Ligand SMILES: Nc1ncnc2c1ncn2[C@@H]1O[C@H](COP(=O)(O)OP(=O)(O)OP(=O)(O)O)[C@@H](O)[C@H]1O
């Protein structure tokens with residue numbers, strides 16, 4: 289059987305978030321890290337029995353030309369695997385800047401697919417992301433009033449997604465508003481036909497509930513390309529007859545030591561770090577200025593971990609308040625600080641695996657990308673959901689052992705995520 293849905297995710301936490309929603313909507317999903325090497329036969333690999341394949345890229349904050357090139361390579365592979373529809377997954381907070389990459393990648397995929405129209409919606413109501421009149425809300429506040437206004441790489445200061453996307457595209461951007469979505473799939477299809485005659489390339493779609501996403505899913509059945517956060521995955525699989533299922537893939541039993549590596553500076557991760565510290569468990573703070581000064585901070589973190597790993601989860605974090613992050617960025621530059629921290633945390637993760645960690649929580653999309661690449665993981669099996677958008681996954685390590693890993697989006701997860709995740713995995717009470 290060939291792949292129904294081919295997905296391209298612009299970061300690592302986002303890819304597992306999407307895979308999780310597709311699994312829960314009844315699809316068998318394979319998540320691949322990066323595009324398989326040229327010459328790999330798509331029918332001779334695990335994608336052969338998958339209903340959906342999610343290709344994981346780290347293309348959210350790289351220069352737009354690089355993101356386009358990687359996305360087109362992924363598209364080519366997915367089409368060769370037989371994908372009938374393409375899903376470009378970006379962040380539920382629409383993380384991008386006028387320089388990209390959501391609009392630029394969307395248009396490149398449209399051109400390659402020879403299609404003149406697509407939809408765009410980051411709505412994910414289960415995680416408080418709703419879109420109304422084209423404006424994105426995070427919980428009860430507009431995007432521009434949420435913690436995302438301080439994001440170190442993609443500060444989101446405009447909540448009007450029509451204007452945000454329009455600044456990134458050559459074709460005009462339109463809106464399918466809630467009044468239309470509420471009327472059902474036929475009304476959405478009629479609006480799409482109207483927008484097409486007006487030359488609109490992509491339309492932001494309002495959605496404030498899962499029912500809206502189900503209606504939208506049915507309406508976009510015939511589109512070659514859809515673009516969204518993970519929420520639309522709630523509504524799409526039904527187009528092929530899949531039904532929601534709570535039977536996520538069973539992962540093998542977890543063993544080994546436990547650790548958390550947090551490089552996210554989002555509001556939810558800040559709360560989770562505070563909560564972990566309040567329990568008195570061992571935690572090591574990574575200071576970017578020390579890395580920049582030439583100290584071997586990764587070695588210091590691992591020496592700290594050596595003392596505590598035998599007693600339970602150890603946290604290594606660079607998570608800081610927005611003010612502290614701004615101050616570091618002012619001294620080092622935002623991209624440079626990000627890169628230094630990511631590379632250090634990736635080395636820490638490698639060292640933790642060498643020290644017997646087999647249950648690893650990673651917080652932050654960019655951070656997850658750096659860690660997964662450093663660990664040489666090539667694919668993830670999706671297991672049970674810890675919190676909306678965050679499943680446990682399993683991956684073979686290059687040495688043959690199984691690593692249980694969860695890639696937590698910066699703003700996802702409850703306050704006690706860093707301990708609750710292990711409790712769920714091992715079935716032990718706290
Ligand atoms: N103390 C710090 N000072 C400056 N930059 C930091 C600091 N800690 C982390 N960073 C950088 O900030 C960026 C955080 O991005 P990341 O994607 O990992 O987290 P996030 O944006 O919260 O998560 P998500 O993308 O899943 O929402 C990374 O590049 C990281 O290296």
Ligand SMILES: O=C(O)[C@@H](O)C(=O)CO
Nearest residue numbers: 301302305379380653697
């Ligand atoms: O959509 C989201 O918010 C997440 O899956 C994500 O992409 C965070 O990086």
